[in-house]
Amino acid sequence: MTIADRLRKAPWSVPILAVALTAVGVTTIATAAEGHPVEYAWMQVRWAFVGAAAALLVLAPAYLRIVAAWPVLYALGTSLLVVVLFKGTGQSAGRWIGVGGFRMQPSEFMKLLLVVALAATLRYSREHRRLRGFARPMVLVLVPFLLVVRQPDLGTAVLFVPLFFALLYAAGARGTHLAGVALAGVVAAVGLAFVPGVLKDYQRDRLFAFVAEHTDAKAASALKQSQSHQLHQGLTSIGLGGWTGVSDDDGGVVEATRDVPERHSDFIFPVFAARFGFLGVTGLLLLYAAFLGAVLSTAGRVREPSGRFLVVGVFALFAVQVVVNLGMTVGLLPVVGVPLPFMTYGGSSLLTSFLAIGLVMNVGADPPIELGRVGIDDD
Numbered sequence: 001m002t003i004a005d006r007l008r009k010a011p012w013s014v015p016i017l018a019v020a021l022t023a024v025g026v027t028t029i030a031t032a033a034e035g036h037p038v039e040y041a042w043m044q045v046r047w048a049f050v051g052a053a054a055a056l057l058v059l060a061p062a063y064l065r066i067v068a069a070w071p072v073l074y075a076l077g078t079s080l081l082v083v084v085l086f087k088g089t090g091q092s093a094g095r096w097i098g099v100g101g102f103r104m105q106p107s108e109f110m111k112l113l114l115v116v117a118l119a120a121t122l123r124y125s126r127e128h129r130r131l132r133g134f135a136r137p138m139v140l141v142l143v144p145f146l147l148v149v150r151q152p153d154l155g156t157a158v159l160f161v162p163l164f165f166a167l168l169y170a171a172g173a174r175g176t177h178l179a180g181v182a183l184a185g186v187v188a189a190v191g192l193a194f195v196p197g198v199l200k201d202y203q204r205d206r207l208f209a210f211v212a213e214h215t216d217a218k219a220a221s222a223l224k225q226s227q228s229h230q231l232h233q234g235l236t237s238i239g240l241g242g243w244t245g246v247s248d249d250d251g252g253v254v255e256a257t258r259d260v261p262e263r264h265s266d267f268i269f270p271v272f273a274a275r276f277g278f279l280g281v282t283g284l285l286l287l288y289a290a291f292l293g294a295v296l297s298t299a300g301r302v303r304e305p306s307g308r309f310l311v312v313g314v315f316a317l318f319a320v321q322v323v324v325n326l327g328m329t330v331g332l333l334p335v336v337g338v339p340l341p342f343m344t345y346g347g348s349s350l351l352t353s354f355l356a357i358g359l360v361m362n363v364g365a366d367p368p369i370e371l372g373r374v375g376i377d378d379d
Contacts, residue, residue: 044350047346
């Protein structure tokens with residue numbers, strides 16, 4: 001099948017909605033970065049074109065070839081994460097490495113590569129129907145998880161965990177097994193949070209500030225100045241938006257959001273909420289719901305297991321990022337570095353998102369008929 005045939009048969013609702021979200025993101029970034037010497041909005045537009053070209057490249061080969069190449073892709077991704085530990089740069093964490101005249105964030109690409117690896121691993125396996133069968137996919141997740149935590153980038157590392165559970169659930173793992181592993185993971189995570197050296201001081205302080213905010217008003221007041229400034233400014237901007245948003249006359253939006261740290265990146269949502277208000281936020285949420293629904297409906301039409309797992313993994317990746325980013329900006333979740341898909345400024349994030357879109361289009365354009373595989377034992 002030629003790429004023209006794939007383009008004709010691809011589920012176009014997915015990229016159309018993605019482009020619409022990107023356009024909203026670019027206009028919001030332009031507002032957030034007004035007066036900034038760096039032209040973030042134009043840089044985001046350029047990355048969007050690069051992402052569209054990358055999506056076409058992913059659409060060119062049959063996706064089963066991509067699945068078959070998972071060992072190489074996974075090894076490449078983890079190797080780049082190791083390089084970051086020695087050559088990484090960044091203000092608060094060494095997450096980026098230089099490639100030519102650009103910087104890339106390998107942990108962003110690793111999210112999608114992990115989806116491919118898990119889809120390939122679970123494709124014909126039934127070991128995960130038993131608890132001991134969780135070992136192999138768990139190792140695949142644990143290696144990049146630990147490397148990304150070491151950078152440190154707790155927000156991106158945490159995203160690997162829902163991918164693990166979503167794909168195992170889609171593959172037919174028992175709910176009781178998943179619940180048991182999840183409970184054990186929570187207990188282990190809480191215990192490790194108190195172990196010196198596992199988390200950076202600022203990461204631990206953010207978690208404790210979040211807990212105090214919801215359990216101890218006196219402690220929350222003491223921590224607010226040092227650890228909750230970003231959240232406080234973001235909530236203030238959201239509140240100023242009202243029903244229809246702040247008037248843009250005389251730089252009203254810029255004035256309302258000028259004290260929000262990282263307002264062009266992880267905290268882009270408060271800028272949008274200030275500009276367009278409650279009605280605009282409702283429209284944005286409906287747009288995200290339509291996009292996620294289009295991705296999930298593609299998975300429902302695919303019978304071949306690895307293709308279905310790929311699309312489910314992409315759905316989980318986008319859905320969790322939306323929930324975590326919006327949750328942290330309104331104070332329902334701890335503040336971690338998780339981008340809002342298609343809206344947060346960032347070349348690596350936007351490029352990974354478009355690569356994921358290309359993968360979904362590939363699966364939806366030519367899903368092979370799966371007649372089964374000899375040699376798989378039933379439970």
